[in-house]
Amino acid sequence: MSGRALVISIIVVAVLAAVPPFLNGYARSLLYITVLYVALAYAWNVISGYAGYLSFGQVTFFGLGAYTTAIAVIRAHLPWWEGALLGGLVSAALAVPLGYLMLRLRGAFFALGMLGMAQTLQVVANSWQLTGGGSGLFLPPGSNALPVYYWTLVIGLLGFATTLFIDRSAFGLRLQALREDEQVASTLGVHVTTTKVWAFVISAIMPGLLGGGYAWYLTYVEPVSAFATRIDLQAVAMTILGGIGTLWGPLIGGVLMSQVSEILAAQYPQAYLMIFGGLVVVLLVLLPRGIAPAISAALERRRARAAQVQR
Amino acid sequence: MSTPLLEVENIRRAFGGVHALDGVSLRVNQGEILCIIGPNGAGKTTLFNIISGVMRPSSGDVRFQGQSIVRWPPQRIAEAGIARTYQIARPFARLCVRDNVAVAALARERTLERARRAAQDVLESVGLASLADRPAGSLTLTQRKRLEVARALALRPKLLLLDEVMAGLTPTEIDAMAVFIEQLRERGIAAIGGVEHVMRVVMRISDRIAVLDFGKKIADGTPVEIADDPRVGEAYFGTQIDETGAGPSFPLKGRP
Numbered sequence: 033m034s035g036r037a038l039v040i041s042i043i044v045v046a047v048l049a050a051v052p053p054f055l056n057g058y059a060r061s062l063l064y065i066t067v068l069y070v071a072l073a074y075a076w077n078v079i080s081g082y083a084g085y086l087s088f089g090q091v092t093f094f095g096l097g098a099y100t101t102a103i104a105v106i107r108a109h110l111p112w113w114e115g116a117l118l119g120g121l122v123s124a125a126l127a128v129p130l131g132y133l134m135l136r137l138r139g140a141f142f143a144l145g146m147l148g149m150a151q152t153l154q155v156v157a158n159s160w161q162l163t164g165g166g167s168g169l170f171l172p173p174g175s176n177a178l179p180v181y182y183w184t185l186v187i188g189l190l191g192f193a194t195t196l197f198i199d200r201s202a203f204g205l206r207l208q209a210l211r212e213d214e215q216v217a218s219t220l221g222v223h224v225t226t227t228k229v230w231a232f233v234i235s236a237i238m239p240g241l242l243g244g245g246y247a248w249y250l251t252y253v254e255p256v257s258a259f260a261t262r263i264d265l266q267a268v269a270m271t272i273l274g275g276i277g278t279l280w281g282p283l284i285g286g287v288l289m290s291q292v293s294e295i296l297a298a299q300y301p302q303a304y305l306m307i308f309g310g311l312v313v314v315l316l317v318l319l320p321r322g323i324a325p326a327i328s329a330a331l332e333r334r335r336a337r338a339a340q341v342q343r
Numbered sequence: 344m345s346t347p348l349l350e351v352e353n354i355r356r357a358f359g360g361v362h363a364l365d366g367v368s369l370r371v372n373q374g375e376i377l378c379i380i381g382p383n384g385a386g387k388t389t390l391f392n393i394i395s396g397v398m399r400p401s402s403g404d405v406r407f408q409g410q411s412i413v414r415w416p417p418q419r420i421a422e423a424g425i426a427r428t429y430q431i432a433r434p435f436a437r438l439c440v441r442d443n444v445a446v447a448a449l450a451r452e453r454t455l456e457r458a459r460r461a462a463q464d465v466l467e468s469v470g471l472a473s474l475a476d477r478p479a480g481s482l483t484l485t486q487r488k489r490l491e492v493a494r495a496l497a498l499r500p501k502l503l504l505l506d507e508v509m510a511g512l513t514p515t516e517i518d519a520m521a522v523f524i525e526q527l528r529e530r531g532i533a534a535i536g537g538v539e540h541v542m543r544v545v546m547r548i549s550d551r552i553a554v555l556d557f558g559k560k561i562a563d564g565t566p567v568e569i570a571d572d573p574r575v576g577e578a579y580f581g582t583q584i585d586e587t588g589a590g591p592s593f594p595l596k597g598r599p
Contacts, residue, residue, distance in 0.1 A: 202455040205438075209446040212435035218417035219395050219427055220494055221450030 045189065052181055064181045064249065066290040067188050068242060072267040073274070073282035074191030075238035080268070081277035082198055083231040084211030085135060088264050089146025092153055093123040093236040095258035097243025099157060102169040102253045112171075113183060116244025123240025124233050131232035132225070147261065154259035168254030171247065180245040187241050192283070194234060199279050207231055208277075273315060275324030284323050346409045348373045348533050349394070349425075349502055354403035356389055363389040364400070365558040371502065371533050376524060378536045378545045381555035387537035388430055390555075391506045394535075395427040396420040407502070422450055426495035427504035430537075432487035436480030440471060443479045443490060447497035462497055469493045469523075484511055492523070503527060503534040509541045517541055521548050546570065 048067070052060050072094070080086045097119030104115030130149070137145050157163040198204035206227045210217040218224045247253045266289075274285020292311065296304040319326045351369040355362065364386045371377050379387050392398035394405055396417035405413045412420055426447070435443050444462035445455065452458040466472045469489045474482065479490060488508060495503055505524070509517050521544045527534050528550075538545050545552060545566070552569045554562040562572045569575055 200455070202449050202458065205442055205446055205455060206449065208438055208442075209435050212437060213433050215397055215417070216429065216433045216435070217446065219397060219421055220447040221418050221421035221498060222446060223418050 048185055049182070052178060060177065060181070062290070062294055064177065064184060066287060067181065067184050068246065069266055069270060069290055070283055070286035071184060071188035071191050071242055072239060072263065073270045073286045074188065074195055075235045075242075076264070076267045077195065077271050077276065077278075077282050078198065079228075079231050079235035081271060081281070082204060082207045082211065083228050084277075085228065085232075086139070086143045086268075087146040087235070088143045088261065088268070089148070089150040090235055090239050090267070091259055091261065091264045092146065092150040092239075093127070094239035094243040094246070094263060095150070095153055095157070095253075095255075096123050096126065097240035098247035098253045098258045099163055099169070099243075100240075101244030101247045102171055103162065105171055105248075106169060112244060112248040113179070116183065116241055116248070119244040120237045120241035123236045127233045127236035128229065131229040131236075135225070135228050135232060150259045150261065150264070154255045157255040157258065163255075166255065168252055168258075171251045171253075173251055177249055180249045183245045184242060187238060191238055192279075195279050195282075203227065203230070211277075269312060273312060273322055275322030275326075278322070278324040278328075280324040280327075281322055284327075288323070345373075347371060348375075348408060349535075350404075350406040351390070351394065352404045352406070354390070354393060354400045354405070356386075356393060356398070356400045362558045364393070366403075367555070367558070367560050369535075369553055369560070369563070371535060373501070374528055374531045374533050375550045376528055376534050376536070376548055377551050377553060378538055378549040379553045379555055380538050380542070380545060383539055384557075385555040386558040387539075387555060388506055389558075391427055391504045391535075391537060394420075394504060395425060421447075421498055424498075424501035425504065426498040426500035426502070428488075428491035428495050428506055428508060430507040430510065432484070432491045434479035434482065434487055434490055436478065438479055439476050440479050440482070440490060441466065441475040444493050444497045447494045451497075451499050462493075465493045465497045468496070485513075485516055488512065488520075500532060503532055505534055505536040507537055507539060509536075509538055509544065517544055520544075524548050 048063075052063060055063065072090070076087065076090050079090070097116060100119035100122050101112055101115030104110045104118050105112055110118070134142060134145050134149070157168075158166050163169065198207065206217065206222045209220070209222055210224050210227060214224055243258070247258075270285035270289045271282050272285070273289060274283065275281030289312075293304070293308050296308050300307060315323075347370040349369070349371040351367060354364050354367045356364040367386070367390065369377070369379075379390070381387055389398065393400050393413075396412070396415055396419070400413065403413070404411055407420070407423060407425060412423065412425075415423075435446070438446075441459055441462050444465055445458040448458035448461040448465070449455070452461050463472065463475060466475055469492055471486060471489055471493060474486065479487075482490060488511070492505070492508070508520055508524075512520060524534060524536065525548050536545075536549075549566055551564060552562075552566055553560055554569065554572075554575050562569055562575050564572070
């Protein structure tokens, strides 16, 4: 990241931190949902963008975090954020054995395996007494949304920082190598399994931490919304649109998609999903690798032209 | 006598009913260049896959510096000092050329920065330094072959497995590759080269030659011994080679 990008980033973060108390309820919730999805997109981008394992079930950990928090608050009377931290820990603890198991699968099989995992937990939540069955769990009302927003913003920033680290570390290079060709990576000395399980754990902790905030924000959890495939699909679409496996992709895609879909929903309440879907298709046809790579290619061209003029 | 660098002992590997390798034994000494010749399908790639750990044999043992490595995962074998190239070059297409090599250098260097510097040095030595920032997917076939070699060298191996390094190269490029392999000997790196054709070069660069045919080793010896072995000519060319070296189109005795 250049000096200018760093300055801009600091200003953006300062605005994101300072503005919410002055916003009305609608704008504040829109901002929260946007930041939440950008954070989820950063989580998904590690295992799917950098390691190349497309997952349609990272929501498993989101739901797990939500339920862990609800149970911790109701049963153990912990503050919600301690419950959410616990949710992150539980997610990491599940991700290690699950990663060793699931990451033996490739391509569509891994994607479906993770989808099945989310469905399985949904069924468990639906039928277990501890999780309140189909009606779910209700948290004490009167919660303040602002702390949840800041919690989510911090995790989103951590997601960005983690991606920045991955982008320029040995770990990230190994991850990208195994994405390109796992067998070749292994014969070049890459500890393939360990590397990808680490990536999977990173992609599990973040949704685990975010789920708890979401439960507190909504003041309830129930099986269908906690493990909703829609949440994954949204994060997937945002990342792919913004640029999968890139530093800026989840941010660009996440902000763009949530704003555009909000505007369309307000303007065309009946047809907005259709228009939105059409827009995504058109954009991906025009920029198959996503927006972030297209921007960096354009910047590269401009720099090359400038260099030529100087000569 | 000291232990050989690599000992392959009675390796068998069957795919369904087909015996890709049927009891093959080999040994390679420190700094020695062994070429394995044999027609397509003789079992050369299977042998490389087994030595490098990406495939397990049905039975038999592989020892490296006296230690059995046959059950080791590929990354451990790579770290121990056996590097390989692939018959069809398999670059990490979306990574730049330097990072392709840096992945391997990371096995020896502690930081990414040092690995990239080491990678740059290796790229100099194979003549790819000017392409270091290009995505590897944009390289030509010849350049990809060199990149394969560069990645393997970045592991600083004691033994290099070169699967069909000559295939698809022009005669000039083949000579350049031959010079490169001969330089390995000076650096104390042993090599096993799998070669289907280009006998002229094999005769020149090999310390020893092993001949594979339908998964069996039918001959093993110095280039002169191999050239004189009647079984080799029969299996490999379908006819016996006469003393003048005429007959097959391959100048088997073309040692300068």
